[in-house]
Amino acid sequence: MSNNFKTFTNGLLKENPTLRLVLGTCPTLAITTAAINGIGMGLAATLVLVCSNVVIAALRNVIPDKVRIPAFITIIAGFVSVVQMLVKAFTPSLDAALGIYLPLIVVNCIILGRAEAFASKNPVLPSLLDGLGMGLGFTAVITIMGAVRELLGAGTLFSFPITSRFISPMIIFLLPPGGFFVFGILVAVSNGVAKKQGKKPVERLGCESCPSKEMCANAAKISGEVADNE
């Protein structure tokens, strides 16, 4: 039981997919213009992650090793389509806010990364908890980031006016540069906390847990970027 609990909290804090593994950067930067978008995107991705982890864990002895990546992608794409239809039907405003980033959950490296690193090697229950923990960790971080950008860029929080009456909002935080900047500061803060706890700060993108790590490493080796990957 305690082991399962550890698997669950692993994704929330110790190996937070966004801040510690640095995966799924595209939606993190793109849709965090409002806190509510963060919750919506996060929960949609969590649902896909939990379902695909469970199915992949259940089929882990059936799927041949050589075709596992295409098989994983097909399973994930199936669940993404389900979530896409659910969001379109029940929360059309969220569908409009997330736009093309909703179907793009299919190429979110968190999901393929967890399938490859965890679900393909573990039984169903731990995989479910891993998916849930990772998904909620992702949701928490993008919601915080959405809240920061919304507060600074529009002066509101979950659409309630907070500072917009006293300070004129800095719209730049809602524009693309604000996304890069806020995420940079968040990673710096998370690195600082990790350092205090004696852990290694994140130096680069989440290559360690990325499904295409080996291919990237090969590409880098051939083009002479070896020193960079050490």
Added chain:
Amino acid sequence: MNKVTFICSILLAGILTNNMVLSKFLGICPFLGVSKKLNTAFSMSVAVTLVMVAASAVTYPIYHFLLYPKYAYLETVVFILVIAALVQLIEMVLKKYIKPIYNALGIYLPLITTNCAVLGVTMLNIQNELDFVSSLFNALAAGLGFMLAMVLFAGVRQKLDDADIPEFLKGLPITLIAAALVSLSFLGFAGIGG
């Protein structure tokens, strides 16, 4: 608007005002991961552009003749599989027939399969209801925009190596803040091309 001006505006928007990486946040992984060296950044973007145009050419007929309107909900599943197969095919053809190009770009091709920029372009083509020719130009513009961002950012990062950076910003944070500044400069193009 006639055809030529429309295509020109697509090209301008894709490269400058609606840049794939800097304003739509698609393809952030290669943008931050493979942009350390100028030549790597350039080769990677050439491969991405090639796959984007090929993927748009293939997904357009599939969507309009096979999927739409009855099976439009299968878009996500079908597109990702088609792109994965297409990348494999391009790799094999290049390996067999055009060895020099394969040697230069081959190593980047497998990385592109799960690149959200490629899937993103094919989906935007459908979403914006572009016709076949405009789709191809949209993909080309997205690829060139990606290339511009990658090459510019590789230059910035090479300078960054020699800079004196505060301890807490070292590594990924300063890279992201540098990206914010590059993206800020692209905001200056807003409004060009209508």
